[in-house]
Amino acid sequence: MKGALSRLGKYTGMRLVFLLLSVVVAVYLTVIIANMGGELDRIVEAQIRHEVNLQYALDPELQRLPPDQRQAMIDETIELELRKRGMDRPFFPQRSLDFLGEALSLQLGRARLITSDTHSFQVSAIILERLPATLILFGTAEILLFFFTLLMALFLSRRYGSVLDKLFISLAPTSAAPGWFYGIFLIMIFAAALRVLPWGGMAPSGVQMGFNWEFVSQLLRHMILPVTAILLSAVFAGVYSSRTFFLIYSMEDHVELAKAKGLSSRGIERKYILRPTLPPIITGFLMLLISMWMGQIVLETVFNWPGLGQVFYQAIVMNETAVIVGVIVVFGYLLCATVFILDFLYAILDPRVRVGIGGGR
Amino acid sequence: MKTLLSSLRQLRRYPSALGGVVLIFFFVVLSLYAVITVPYSEAVRIWSDHGERLATPRLARPVWFDWFTSERLPRTIVAGLADEEATLTEEPLEDGMKRVEAVIPIEYHYDGFPSELRMTMGWSFEPDVPRPLVSVYWRKPDGELILITEDVRTRGAQTVYIETLEELNARLEMRPRFGLFAVDRTVPREEREAMQGTYELIVQGEMREGHSLDDVSLTVYGRVHGAAGTDHRRRDLLLPILWGAPIGLTFGILAAIGAQMSTFVLAGIGTWFGGKLERAFLWITQVNIILPMLPILIMISHLYSPRIWTILGLVIALNIFSGSMFGYRAMFLQLKESPYFESAQAYGAGNFRIIFRYLLPRIAPTLLPQFVMIVPTFVFLEATLSVLGLGDPYLPTWGKMINDGYNQGALQMGHYYWIVQPAILLMGLGFGFALVGYALDRIFNPRLREL
Numbered sequence: 160m161k162g163a164l165s166r167l168g169k170y171t172g173m174r175l176v177f178l179l180l181s182v183v184v185a186v187y188l189t190v191i192i193a194n195m196g197g198e199l200d201r202i203v204e205a206q207i208r209h210e211v212n213l214q215y216a217l218d219p220e221l222q223r224l225p226p227d228q229r230q231a232m233i234d235e236t237i238e239l240e241l242r243k244r245g246m247d248r249p250f251f252p253q254r255s256l257d258f259l260g261e262a263l264s265l266q267l268g269r270a271r272l273i274t275s276d277t278h279s280f281q282v283s284a285i286i287l288e289r290l291p292a293t294l295i296l297f298g299t300a301e302i303l304l305f306f307f308t309l310l311m312a313l314f315l316s317r318r319y320g321s322v323l324d325k326l327f328i329s330l331a332p333t334s335a336a337p338g339w340f341y342g343i344f345l346i347m348i349f350a351a352a353l354r355v356l357p358w359g360g361m362a363p364s365g366v367q368m369g370f371n372w373e374f375v376s377q378l379l380r381h382m383i384l385p386v387t388a389i390l391l392s393a394v395f396a397g398v399y400s401s402r403t404f405f406l407i408y409s410m411e412d413h414v415e416l417a418k419a420k421g422l423s424s425r426g427i428e429r430k431y432i433l434r435p436t437l438p439p440i441i442t443g444f445l446m447l448l449i450s451m452w453m454g455q456i457v458l459e460t461v462f463n464w465p466g467l468g469q470v471f472y473q474a475i476v477m478n479e480t481a482v483i484v485g486v487i488v489v490f491g492y493l494l495c496a497t498v499f500i501l502d503f504l505y506a507i508l509d510p511r512v513r514v515g516i517g518g519g520r
Numbered sequence: 521m522k523t524l525l526s527s528l529r530q531l532r533r534y535p536s537a538l539g540g541v542v543l544i545f546f547f548v549v550l551s552l553y554a555v556i557t558v559p560y561s562e563a564v565r566i567w568s569d570h571g572e573r574l575a576t577p578r579l580a581r582p583v584w585f586d587w588f589t590s591e592r593l594p595r596t597i598v599a600g601l602a603d604e605e606a607t608l609t610e611e612p613l614e615d616g617m618k619r620v621e622a623v624i625p626i627e628y629h630y631d632g633f634p635s636e637l638r639m640t641m642g643w644s645f646e647p648d649v650p651r652p653l654v655s656v657y658w659r660k661p662d663g664e665l666i667l668i669t670e671d672v673r674t675r676g677a678q679t680v681y682i683e684t685l686e687e688l689n690a691r692l693e694m695r696p697r698f699g700l701f702a703v704d705r706t707v708p709r710e711e712r713e714a715m716q717g718t719y720e721l722i723v724q725g726e727m728r729e730g731h732s733l734d735d736v737s738l739t740v741y742g743r744v745h746g747a748a749g750t751d752h753r754r755r756d757l758l759l760p761i762l763w764g765a766p767i768g769l770t771f772g773i774l775a776a777i778g779a780q781m782s783t784f785v786l787a788g789i790g791t792w793f794g795g796k797l798e799r800a801f802l803w804i805t806q807v808n809i810i811l812p813m814l815p816i817l818i819m820i821s822h823l824y825s826p827r828i829w830t831i832l833g834l835v836i837a838l839n840i841f842s843g844s845m846f847g848y849r850a851m852f853l854q855l856k857e858s859p860y861f862e863s864a865q866a867y868g869a870g871n872f873r874i875i876f877r878y879l880l881p882r883i884a885p886t887l888l889p890q891f892v893m894i895v896p897t898f899v900f901l902e903a904t905l906s907v908l909g910l911g912d913p914y915l916p917t918w919g920k921m922i923n924d925g926y927n928q929g930a931l932q933m934g935h936y937y938w939i940v941q942p943a944i945l946l947m948g949l950g951f952g953f954a955l956v957g958y959a960l961d962r963i964f965n966p967r968l969r970e971l
Binding site: 178181184189192195205220263333347350358446449 | 672903904922
């Protein structure tokens with residue numbers, strides 16, 4: 160038992176290291192890309208030079224100074240301005256690493272143009288305001304997706320060959336399209352043509368946000384279409400692959416033996432089918448989750464959902480480096496947390512990791 | 521190779537796969553048609569031309585729209601002095617003046633009203649003397665004469681957007697495109713009907729001898745145009761419908777080949793050499809699969825270059841260490857144990873010879889289902905970037921069309937054709953590859969076939 164625990168610890172520890180490493184790489188890449196590899200600094204520097212020169216040129220008192228003395232003063236002011244912004248040091252490696260460190264320790268700084276609803280330029284305020292919207296939408300969709308896929312796959316594997324089973328198999332290729340794609344169709348049918356559900360957003364503008372009945376009911380109403388879009392884009396392929404796994408494993412010899420021994424079908428399902436198949440199913444779900452988290456930028460834009468993805472898109476269009484980096488860090492940590500939880504589940508479920516034979520991956 | 525072909529032949533046993541093959545074939549034919557009829561440079565030029573496209577109506581539906589209604593929706597009519605039925609008469613007045621009258625008949629046999637009316641006139645006159653004095657009338661099939669403009673000094677070549685004439689608007693008490701065509705102007709808007717028959721545009725000018733009316737033309741813009749309709753900039757949407765196919769196909773297939781092949785080869789190399797190299801590959805892969813790929817693509821596309829080749833290269837680069845590395849590794853590990861490779865080493869084959877001649881080809885056929893299934897992912901990736909407005913600005917693609925339609929409120933205003941057509945094509949292309957991919961998966965994984 161002790162060996163198993165240390166094995167579990169070692170496994171999860173390794174995974175955590177990898178996850179954090181990917182967050183670091185992702186954030187560093189983002190810092191470099193969003194600053195255009197230091198190009199942004201040069202633009203800002205040119206802007207500062209221009210402003211300082213203009214300031215000196217417009218001030219009549221300063222104009223009376225001898226030219227070389229004036230030039231020295233200009234240079235000094237520019238120097239000061241640059242140092243104030245930390246731009247006296249080169250972008251590679253110091254400044255970019257500074258940015259990385261600040262981002263990873265969640266000191267996200269200030270935005271230039273984007274503000275939160277409370278008119279704060281603090282990036283952390285902007286992100287914190289958007290985070291609940293994203294979490295509630297994608298959390299709901301992911302939980303629904305996971306349990307529905309699992310239960311449906313089990314159900315279908317029990318009566319495989321039935322009409323419903325055939326339906327799910329033939330619909331599996333529809334998962335080739337991403338969520339926003341179905342979103343547009345859903346909006347067209349239910350908002351534009353039938354006018355029974357809202358076009359987008361979280362709640363009508365008059366409704367007070369918070370835990371009151373009106374807001375919650377409006378929120379649920381507004382969530383129907385985006386959640387359905389996410390489900391449509393993933394559920395059929397998910398059910399198909401899980402069901403196939405279940406079927407393959409239910410034809411194994413030890414399952415046949417268990418049947419011959421007269422074990423209850425529920426017991427067989429739980430002990431001999433679900434146990435070995437869950438790890439690969441969780442891995443599959445994990446990959447789906449990663450891609451879904453990233454796809455949400457488009458989904459939130461299409462549904463005008465006031466979440467992180469939408470603010471990320473705005474930030475890119477407005478060149479808001481601080482917000483871009485901030486969102487990626489928060490994204491990274493969130494993804495890291497979800498993947499880690501699932502990984503932990505995986506480790507508990509996977510007997511090779513748990514018992515300590517074979518050596519895992 | 522033989523096994524590959526025989527496996528492909530098995531596809532015939534799957535009706536869904538046949539459907540997929542038919543779909544893919546359709547898109548290949550569509551692509552060829554697009555590339556042959558409108559060359560690439562021509563497509564880019566037409567698509568990014570910001571000049572007025574005067575011959576086409578704005579926001580017109582596809583022509584096939586009225587197959588589904590009992591009505592015949594208005595087409596665009598261009599009538600002018602050059603028409604056979606048009607007449608130009610001159611009548612001398614005193615003091616060296618004359619009156620010119622042009623009558624241009626317009627046959628209108630559609631249900632519903634046109635979307636816009638535009639008239640152009642060309643006059644020649646000498647400078648420094650009073651310019652011709654022009655009046656324009658409109659005669660309906662029932663004989664009613666409506667004044668459009670009266671006694672205006674012309675400026676020579678002149679374009680009149682009849683919809684914008686304030687006085688006419690006021691006189692008719694409604695938009696001229698309704699007022700000039702309505703059977704009865706007193707009924708409420710919903711009950712208005714367009715009168716069918718021969719209308720006449722009458723242009724009269726009083727001018728000196730030696731001056732002349734050279735040209736008159738009237739464009740009655742319809743509500744339907746071409747096989748795919750037009751957008752808010754009067755662009756014929758047939759162009760992006762056609763050109764979306766080759767772009768989507770090329771992008772999807774090249775990205776799939778690049779991404780799959782690079783992972784496959786690296787997995788082979790890593791597994792064969794083993795040790796530190798293999799571990800390094802696995803580490804990079806573990807980090808890489810969690811990288812936020814779409815945000816990185818969006819940033820690069822916005823900040824550096826939105827050209828499709830940049831994006832393609834980036835997609836491939838980000839997918840070199842993709843998640844399929846683990847799956848390939850498992851297969852290679854199993855294969856590596858076979859005595860086949862030991863003998864190859866014994867006769868002195870080099871590492872890379874073994875990898876590229878013996879190891880990779882043995883597993884290559886199993887690559888096919890995954891490859892085919894991953895194509896739609898990349899087709900939709902290109903569309904996703906376009907839908908965010910970050911697609912290649914020069915290329916007419918399906919994603920671009922959806923983006924334009926969405927931004928111009930096509931859903932709110934009921935211009936569904938603008939979004940539905942490209943969406944169905946995207947779906948068809950994705951579905952075609954997915955159908956074939958799923959069938960191939962069953963053929964190459966015998967365990968699935970038993971089910």
